[in-house]
Amino acid sequence: MSTVTVKEDQSSSSAYAELFESMSSYFGELTGSEFMQFRQRGLDHFLKSGFPTTRDEDWRFTSLKTLESIKPVWKNTEPDTGAVRQIIDTLPFNDSQFNRMVFIDGQYCESLSTIHDQPEGVDLMPVSAAIRLGLVREEEIGQYTCDSHSNSFVPLNDAFFQDGLFLRAAKGVEVHKPVHVVYLASGLAGNVQFPRQMILMGEQAKATIIEEHRHVSVDGPLFKNAVSEIFLGDQSHLECVKLQLEPESSQHFGSYFIQATKEASFLLHSFDVGAGLSRNSFKAMLNGQNINGVLNGLYITRGKQLSDHHMIVEHNQPSCESHEYFNGILDDKSKAVFHGRIHVDQKGQKTDAKQTNKNILLTDDVVVDTKPQLEIYADDVKCTHGATVGQLDDEAQFYLQARGIPRRQARKMLIHAFASEIVDRIQNELIREQVDRIVWDTLDELPSLK
Amino acid sequence: MLEIKNLVAGVEDNQILNGIDLKINPGEVHAIMGPNGSGKSTLAQVLAGRDGYEVHEGEVLFDGKDLLDLAPEERAGEGLFLAFQYPVEIPGVNTTYFLKSAVNAVRKYRGLPELDSTEFLKLVREKMKILELPQSFLKRPVNEGFSGGEKKRNEIFQMAMLEPKLAVLDETDSGLDIDALKAVAEGVNRLRSPDRSQLVITHYQRLLDYIVPDFVHVLYKGKIIHTGGKELALELEERGYDWIIKEHNEPVTA
Ligand SMILES: Nc1ncnc2c1ncn2[C@@H]1O[C@H](COP(=O)(O)OP(=O)(O)OP(=O)(O)O)[C@@H](O)[C@H]1O
Numbered sequence: 001m002s003t004v005t006v007k008e009d010q011s012s013s014s015a016y017a018e019l020f021e022s023m024s025s026y027f028g029e030l031t032g033s034e035f036m037q038f039r040q041r042g043l044d045h046f047l048k049s050g051f052p053t054t055r056d057e058d059w060r061f062t063s064l065k066t067l068e069s070i071k072p073v074w075k076n077t078e079p080d081t082g083a084v085r086q087i088i089d090t091l092p093f094n095d096s097q098f099n100r101m102v103f104i105d106g107q108y109c110e111s112l113s114t115i116h117d118q119p120e121g122v123d124l125m126p127v128s129a130a131i132r133l134g135l136v137r138e139e140e141i142g143q144y145t146c147d148s149h150s151n152s153f154v155p156l157n158d159a160f161f162q163d164g165l166f167l168r169a170a171k172g173v174e175v176h177k178p179v180h181v182v183y184l185a186s187g188l189a190g191n192v193q194f195p196r197q198m199i200l201m202g203e204q205a206k207a208t209i210i211e212e213h214r215h216v217s218v219d220g221p222l223f224k225n226a227v228s229e230i231f232l233g234d235q236s237h238l239e240c241v242k243l244q245l246e247p248e249s250s251q252h253f254g255s256y257f258i259q260a261t262k263e264a265s266f267l268l269h270s271f272d273v274g275a276g277l278s279r280n281s282f283k284a285m286l287n288g289q290n291i292n293g294v295l296n297g298l299y300i301t302r303g304k305q306l307s308d309h310h311m312i313v314e315h316n317q318p319s320c321e322s323h324e325y326f327n328g329i330l331d332d333k334s335k336a337v338f339h340g341r342i343h344v345d346q347k348g349q350k351t352d353a354k355q356t357n358k359n360i361l362l363t364d365d366v367v368v369d370t371k372p373q374l375e376i377y378a379d380d381v382k383c384t385h386g387a388t389v390g391q392l393d394d395e396a397q398f399y400l401q402a403r404g405i406p407r408r409q410a411r412k413m414l415i416h417a418f419a420s421e422i423v424d425r426i427q428n429e430l431i432r433e434q435v436d437r438i439v440w441d442t443l444d445e446l447p448s449l450k
Numbered sequence: 451m452l453e454i455k456n457l458v459a460g461v462e463d464n465q466i467l468n469g470i471d472l473k474i475n476p477g478e479v480h481a482i483m484g485p486n487g488s489g490k491s492t493l494a495q496v497l498a499g500r501d502g503y504e505v506h507e508g509e510v511l512f513d514g515k516d517l518l519d520l521a522p523e524e525r526a527g528e529g530l531f532l533a534f535q536y537p538v539e540i541p542g543v544n545t546t547y548f549l550k551s552a553v554n555a556v557r558k559y560r561g562l563p564e565l566d567s568t569e570f571l572k573l574v575r576e577k578m579k580i581l582e583l584p585q586s587f588l589k590r591p592v593n594e595g596f597s598g599g600e601k602k603r604n605e606i607f608q609m610a611m612l613e614p615k616l617a618v619l620d621e622t623d624s625g626l627d628i629d630a631l632k633a634v635a636e637g638v639n640r641l642r643s644p645d646r647s648q649l650v651i652t653h654y655q656r657l658l659d660y661i662v663p664d665f666v667h668v669l670y671k672g673k674i675i676h677t678g679g680k681e682l683a684l685e686l687e688e689r690g691y692d693w694i695i696k697e698h699n700e701p702v703t704a
């Protein structure tokens with residue numbers, strides 16, 4: 001038995017070694033020879049560790065069997081911009097109100113993107129361009145993903161990263177209009193994608209970002225492995241909304257790393273409604289005093305979907321606040337995992353950390369694994385966590401029905417109210433309204449509410 | 451309008467209603483009084499269709515239709531309204547949105563066209579005036595953080611919006627100050643007409659000064675043990691229930 005497992009691991013790893021070979025000329029064009037060592041280190045690391053297994057404590061509830069069965073394929077082809085434009089035109093965030101950056105199968109598509117004039121001190125472009133312009137050097141990439149190596153998806157992305165949002169805002173500037181970044185899968189260039197984002201906020205800089213994951217029309221499995229590195233300078237402010245709307249054939253992995261310094265504030269929202277399997281990890285390192293961070297998320301699952309959020313918040317300095325709010329709505333035979341670790345360093349006095357995870361189960365066949373984990377090494381801290389798993393409030397449902405509202409509609413109203421707890425925390429009004437609409441549409445599709 | 455025949459009902463193996471007979475004709479106001487725990491709210495909830503109550507025997511006809519066969523929302527559509535003894539707080543559901551959904555669902559059920567926003571708001575304003583509710587109610591989530599009295603007023607406001615044929619008021623008067631009591635009574639009385647009826651559950655004669663009943667029933671241990679006119683309420687206020695219970699336990703026919 002055990003020899004078979006080892007063999008499987010090896011074969012899936014060696015498929016990535018082959019893939020690396022076949023992509024190396026593409027990498028050369030994309031990021032030049034300078035990054036080849038960085039890529040090679042990532043590959044070596046990945047080949048040694050392979051994908052995690054359920055024996056790994058951090059992956060206990062999330063099996064990667066399906067992912068391992070995907071044979072990664074890459075073809076260097078031009079994207080079909082015609083088909084993509086049709087989709088882009090229907091997207092709710094229009095390019096007069098937003099900067100728009102479109103990536104198709106991981107590659108930047110300039111003809112579909114719109115970047116508005118920016119104030120002095122804002123660099124907004126794809127990562128590949130930033131590298132070509134010398135704005136990102138080899139030693140700068142990966143500097144915020146430190147000690148992430150329990151998560152082999154990061155070295156895998158180091159090896160294969162393609163492109164993604166690059167945003168750098170200098171001291172005191174505010175990025176003009178929110179940035180809408182769309183990562184579209186068309187399947188034409190193969191079944192793997194490795195987006196890489198870098199967001200570097202100078203002192204007192206401000207920005208709003210919406211990151212959307214969609215597909216054109218893809219049959220067959222997809223593997224997306226995205227990494228985002230975020231640096232928040234003193235008193236900077238960032239709001240970032242991630243919207244994951246991939247098809248059920250997709251296996252979605254996203255790793256966010258946030259390093260924040262003194263008095264920075266951020267809101268990160270994760271709306272996770274697509275993909276057969278999605279694993280969203282967020283690691284926030286609060287490395288200055290008085291940082292305020294909100295991690296806010298909603299997952300809606302059906303069929304056999306599995307949505308996994310893996311959160312780590314590190315309070316490394318005094319007087320920081322972090323709030324995590326995650327709500328889940330589960331239908332059919334779907335599953336959700338929520339793992340929230342709060343680590344308070346000895347220096348983290350006067351920490352105020354709060355974590356809640358609430359789940360509504362629409363059938364008896366769904367499974368939620370929720371696991372809070374507090375590691376506190378300071379004595380003067382306020383840390384609370386709570387998790388609930390339950391059905392809809394039937395008293396409330398009866399009240400609505402008694403007023404003439406049909407059962408199905410009553411249930412939808414209550415579930416929408418539950419989802420709104422999360423949606424309402426989006427500060428940008430335009431984004432909030434559109435996300436709300438997407439949530440309604442998603443609820444309309446839930447079998448239990450039909 | 452409403453005809454309850456030998457209604458026996460309860461929760462799991464706990465029987466609460468032990469054979470209720472009650473007939474309410476169009477235009478009539480009936481009051482139900484009775485000690486705590488006698489089954490008044492249970493009766494109201496069974497009429498409205500609350501899950502979890504099992505009906506073991508008997509039937510309930512509403513305008514000739516088998517009421518117990520209908521879903522709660524269908525009962526509301528048919529014109530039954532229950533003002534809850536404990537109105538439910540629904541965080542995240544905005545009051546305006548809730549009311550509009552309710553009014554239009556009921557209109558749809560009754561084969562009437564749905565109201566657009568302007569028509570709806572006009573109706574809201576008209577009805578709010580009667581109950582002296584502040585506009586700010588509409589923006590808040592349903593009942594959330596409302597005071598006890600505000601919740602009760604909100605029940606009557608909803609009743610005014612839905613214009614039911616039969617309104618069942620479960621202790622709508624308890625916890626109200628005197629002005630609120632008058633406003634609530636005004637709301638109910640505006641609805642009175644030869645083809646509408648009310649069933650008023652209360653512990654106090656005071657409400658019945660404003661909403662004058664045609665009949666007063668005493669519910670005790672899940673049975674109506676005595677029925678009288680409006681003067682019975684006064685008598686109960688003075689003498690309590692003991693004398694009726696005693697009479698009931700030692701029937702005069704013995
Ligand atoms: N869901 C339930 N589960 C168990 N017991 C119940 C339930 N609902 C009602 N009962 C019991 O049935 C009896 C009647 O309750 P009900 O609320 O109908 O009384 P009531 O006449 O309205 O009292 P009050 O005047 O205090 O409002 C009580 O003993 C109560 O505890």
Ligand SMILES: [Mg+2]
Pocket residue numbers: 490491492535620621
């Ligand atoms: Mg009661």
